[in-house]
Amino acid sequence: MERPDAPPDVVIRRLPLYARSLRYLLEEGVHSVSSQELGERINVTAAQIRKDLSYFGEFGKQGIGYDVEKLLNHIDHILGLTHHWPLVVVGVGSLGQAIARYDGFQTQGLRIVGLFDSDPDKIGQMVDDLTIMDYSRLHAVISEHQARLAVIAVPATRAQEVADMLIEAGIRAILNYAPIILQTPDDVWVRYIDPVAVMHSLTYYLAREQGGAEVKRR
Amino acid sequence: MERPDAPPDVVIRRLPLYARSLRYLLEEGVHSVSSQELGERINVTAAQIRKDLSYFGEFGKQGIGYDVEKLLNHIDHILGLTHHWPLVVVGVGSLGQAIARYDGFQTQGLRIVGLFDSDPDKIGQMVDDLTIMDYSRLHAVISEHQARLAVIAVPATRAQEVADMLIEAGIRAILNYAPIILQTPDDVWVRYIDPVAVMHSLTYYLAREQGGAEVKRR
DNA sequence: TAGATTGTTAATCGATTAACAATC
DNA sequence: TAGATTGTTAATCGATTAACAATC
Structure with missing residues (x-):
């Protein structure tokens, strides 16, 4: 069988x-x-x-x-969208803020339960109804909400160490916006969002279309 | 041969x-x-x-x-990254702003030459050194800079009409952040960035891991 | 020369598509 | 009943991997 x-x-x-x-x-x-x-x-x-x-x-x-x-x-x-999945966002630059503010993230089965940044000036500030916290609180917040999902929106130079911290704290799946490939254990899911790489795959085709475009224009 | x-x-x-x-x-x-x-x-x-x-x-x-x-x-x-590619961004909500501000977009062979929004309150405002413009200026700006690349960062309900306008104005490749599949001519390239869909593919695996997680925890 | 690593071919693996019996 | 559309199997298509002669 x-x-x-x-x-x-x-x-x-x-x-x-x-x-x-x-x-x-x-x-x-x-x-x-x-x-x-x-x-x-x-x-x-x-x-x-x-x-x-x-x-x-x-x-x-x-x-x-x-x-x-x-x-x-x-x-x-x-x-698994019959209930909401708690998730944390690390890195609250303009991208992290856009994610925190985006309706589609907060609805549709996802719920942001923590925003984290390393910049002391940002700690304590609010984005909508969420307070930006220090990395020292990562473990507690992830444990408290049983979060297993995380978004990384820090610079590439910081992404690997952030991933390590997140996994250590219990995160099992990561959506990484930083332009770098993460090294993670096999049992952790990682997905990438890489708009610049996507753009560069488009320039490839556009670069080859120059002639064709003239033709199309008649 | x-x-x-x-x-x-x-x-x-x-x-x-x-x-x-x-x-x-x-x-x-x-x-x-x-x-x-x-x-x-x-x-x-x-x-x-x-x-x-x-x-x-x-x-x-x-x-x-x-x-x-x-x-x-x-x-x-x-x-084709030996020169810079002019591109326009349509939709200057928090996501559009994050894109406009993101270094990796402005460097690496890409150059934003126009920000557009339909909200009259936003027209004329600046994001860094770029002025937000009305859709009426789309065609002129795209022609002037010979832009063939565009980013769509408007709500799903508006994305198709914006795509139509862009293509009409000469855009040949689109990076679409709106959570909807665009209908476009065969000779236009479209790529999607869809973080919520990616998240939902992750919840699938996490939903199945519940038991496994227990085991792993020993 | 010996060791390393490329570029390429052939084998394998996996995903998509076509086709159709089952059945609403 | 006739027409439409599913679920599934088999055929096709395409991408990845393994293997190795060529050669630095």
């Missing part, structure tokens, strides 16, 4: 996009959607959506499609 | 990471690096680095490795 394959990580990364699109559909008052229609909204093939969902169960009806609300509930359950 | 394969997009996305790591090595005064060493820094296999680079030429020396500065120059050329 084979254990069914664990869903590949690419699938897990797409689930939140399906969930979001379903939320928009729900707001629009759409009750039912086919894999075809959902796929067109998010530029994914219908086959891929059906295949992705099949890792988790059977959520649709032949000839009909998917009930938007029901499928959304299923995906939210799969992603 | 076959045209050599165009490098796959995954490869193009990794090049900026190689470039950055090489920049750090250069700062550290390291002159030579093997694919093995470079790979360890960025969690990529040595074979993958060599394969990726082979799409563009032969940059190393058997038995020795790569000259850090030379390889960096090659990659910068490949990515």
